[in-house]
Amino acid sequence: MNAAAPTSVLQSASPVAYIEQLGQRAKLAARGMAKASTAAKNQALLHTAQLIEQSVDELSQANIKDVEAARAKGLEPAFVDRLILSDKVMASMVEGLRQVAGLNDPVGEISELRKQPSGIEVGKMRVPLGVVAIVYESRPNVTIDAAALCIKSGNATILRGGSEAFHSNQALANLIRAGLAAAGLPADSVQVIDTTDRAVVGALLQAESYIDVVVPRGGKSLVERVSREARVPVIKHLDGICHVYIDDTADQAMAIRIADNAKTQRYSPCNTMETLLVARSIAPQVLPPLCKIYIEKGVELRGDEATVNLLGLHGIAAIAATEDDWRTEYLAPILAIRIVENLDEAIDHITTYGSAHTDSIITQHHGNAMRFLREVDSASVMINASTRFADGFEFGLGAEIGISTNKLHARGPVGLEGLTSQKYVVFGHGEIRS
C-alpha cells in the first residue's frame, strides 16, 4: 500500500462500516502521532507547504471542477468565492503551514511536578486528545489549516468538508498525506472523507469508540446539527452575541473608539459587537457622537426607549428595539443599543441575553473593571479593548481551530493547547501505599 495514497474509496460500505474503517485507521495513526518527534511533525508541515507550491496547477484543476459545478448549480456568488483556491488563498495556506511549524510543540510538556508526602512526585503531562474530527463548510483552505493544527498537536484527524469542495479537498488531502509519509509519519493521521453521503456525517458523530472530539466549523445550522446529533464531545460556539458596556467612568474618546471598532471593523465575524450597553449617566455625552459615526457608516440603530429618545434629541434616527433584538447575532450593519442604570444592570443584561462568547467593559474604575472580569461568565472577557481581539492570532495562540463557548475543556479561541489535554504522571522510587 502506498502510504501517500488518498483515503481509499469505500462507497459500497454502509456509513457506519465506512466510519469504522476510517476510525480504526485513525486510532492506529494517532498512536504514531502521539509519540512523533517535533522535528518529524514540522517536516511534514513544511513538506506539505512545498508540495502545495509545486502543485498549483494540479490544485487549480481540481478546484475548477468544484467551482464550475457550483456555478452550474446556480450557487450564490459569495459562496462560489469562498470555494475558489486563488493564488492568494494558496499562498495563505502555505504561509499557515509554515507558521504552525514555527509554533512551540505543546506535547510532552510536564508541569506542576510536586513531591507528595508519600515520596512520589506527581505532575501533569500534556498529551494529544487522540482522534479529532472536523466538519466544515466549503472553504477548501480549512482542510489545510485544520490538518496543520492536528498534526502539530500530535492528533490524528478525520476531515469532512462541504460536498461542493470535494475535488479540491481530495487534492489537498493527497498533498498532506504525501507530506506526512515523507516525514515518516502515518499518512492515515489525516483522512478526508471521500464520499458526499450525508449519512456518513451522522455515523461520524456517533462514533464514540473512534473519535475523541468533533469540531464543527461553519454557520449556525451546521453547528446546531452537529451538537444535536453528536454522541462524541463537541468543541463549539453557536452564537457570538458580543457586548460592549460603557461604564459611568469610561474615558469618552476611548469608549467611542472601541465601540466603533467593535461594530464596524468587520460586520460578519462572531466577535463583532451586536449590543451596546451604556450607563445612563454617560449616555448623553457618548451616544450622540458615537451614533453619528454609525449612521455615517450605514449602521442601522435599534434602541430601547431611552436611547431612541436621547438620539431623537440629536436628530439621529433609531428604531425601537424588541426583545428579539437583544438575542440576535446580526452579523450585519445593525446594532442594538440599551441604556442601563449601572454595572449590575449591564451584567444582568449580558447574563440574560448574551451567548458567553466575548464581552468588554470600557471603564476607568478599577473595582468595576475587576467585577466585570470576574462576574461576566463568557469565554473572553475584556477591559478597555475591542471585542474584535477575541481571536487565536490576537491572543498569541498562533492559529485557532475554532472558538469554544463550552464550559468544560477549552473556552474561547482554541489553538494547539485546546487540542491536547493533561494526564497525571507519577515519578516513584519504589513507593507503595500503606
Added chain:
Amino acid sequence: MNAAAPTSVLQSASPVAYIEQLGQRAKLAARGMAKASTAAKNQALLHTAQLIEQSVDELSQANIKDVEAARAKGLEPAFVDRLILSDKVMASMVEGLRQVAGLNDPVGEISELRKQPSGIEVGKMRVPLGVVAIVYESRPNVTIDAAALCIKSGNATILRGGSEAFHSNQALANLIRAGLAAAGLPADSVQVIDTTDRAVVGALLQAESYIDVVVPRGGKSLVERVSREARVPVIKHLDGICHVYIDDTADQAMAIRIADNAKTQRYSPCNTMETLLVARSIAPQVLPPLCKIYIEKGVELRGDEATVNLLGLHGIAAIAATEDDWRTEYLAPILAIRIVENLDEAIDHITTYGSAHTDSIITQHHGNAMRFLREVDSASVMINASTRFADGFEFGLGAEIGISTNKLHARGPVGLEGLTSQKYVVFGHGEIRS
C-alpha cells in the same frame, strides 16, 4: 421563604418541570457562588461541620429510618453497612468539611498573562463550571463530600443520592443549606433531589440548559446508565483495568513490593492492579516469589501459557487466562498475568485491553521509563510506584469528586480544579483592531 428550608417538594410536577425548577434556582445560585468570597465559602463549610456535630441525634434518627427500611427490604449487609451514618462516618464528614475549607480557592486565579503585539495583555482566569449535578449511590456521606467540593469551587450543585439513603440525605442537605445561609450564600447552591422518582434522573441528564456537567459516582451500571442517557457532559470513568509492567531491568525487590501492593493492599478500589505484565527475561526471577505471596494472600492467578508453565515448574497453581480475563476488572482477589517480550508488547497490551485509568512501569531503564510515560495513554501513568496512589489525596488535590478517564477536560483524580475551567481575560488600554 426561609433560605435554609429544604428543597421544596414538587412531587406533583412532571420530572421535566421539577428539574427545570431546580435548574433555574441552581443557575441563579451559581451566579452568587461564582462571586462569593473565599471567606464566605469557608464559613459555610465550617458552619456545616459545626451543625453536623450539633445534630448527631437528629441525623441518626433520619438515618435509622433508612437503615431499617433497607433491612426490612432484605438488602445485603454490605449495602446496609454503607448506609449507616456511624459516629466514625459523621466524624469523617466533619473532618472532610474542615479539610476542604483549608484548601486553596482555585477561583479567580489569573495565569499566563502575556502582552501581545497589539498592546493588549491576554491571560486566563480560573472560574467555576456553573451547575454540577452529582448522581451517586447509597453512601450518605457523599452528600457532604460532594457538596463541600462544589461549594469551595464556587459551583452550585444538584445532588441525587440513592433512594435508600433518602432521609439521611435530606437531613444532611438541611444542614448544608443552613450552613450556606449562615454564611450569606445562596442556600440553593446545594439542592438535594427530594423525590425517588427515577424519571427525574432522566430529566436531569437531559437538562443541557441548566446543568453544566454531571458526575456519576458509583458502580459501573450507574455510570453506564448516566453516560448512555446524558446530553449533559459527563465526568466519569467506567473501568479501572490497571496494569503493572515489570520491565527487564526492574529492581526485583521493588517490582515484587509494588506488584504485591498494587494488587493486595485493597481489592475493591478502581486503582487496584488487575493485570500484571512481566518481561520474559525477568519473569523467572520475579514471578515465582511474587506469586507465592499472592497465593499466601489467597489471590487466584490466571496466566497466559508461558506464565502457567513457569509457575507450574515452581509448584504454583495458575489457571489458563482467557481473552476475557485481559478485559476484566475483577475488584476481587483474582489477578491476570501475562509474560510479554518487551516494552513494546506491554504498551500494545495496555493499549488494547486497558481502560485508560492507571498504569505503572517498574524499571531502572530511563529510556523505557520515559517511553512508557509518554506512550501509555491513560489518565495516570507511573514509574516505579503502586497504582494504588492514583487518588486525589495521594496526588495532593486534597479531595476528589471522582476519577476521569475522559480525554477532554480533567483526566485522572478530579479535585477542585477539575470543577473549574479557564476563561480568557484581556486587559486593554483602549486598543482597537486594525
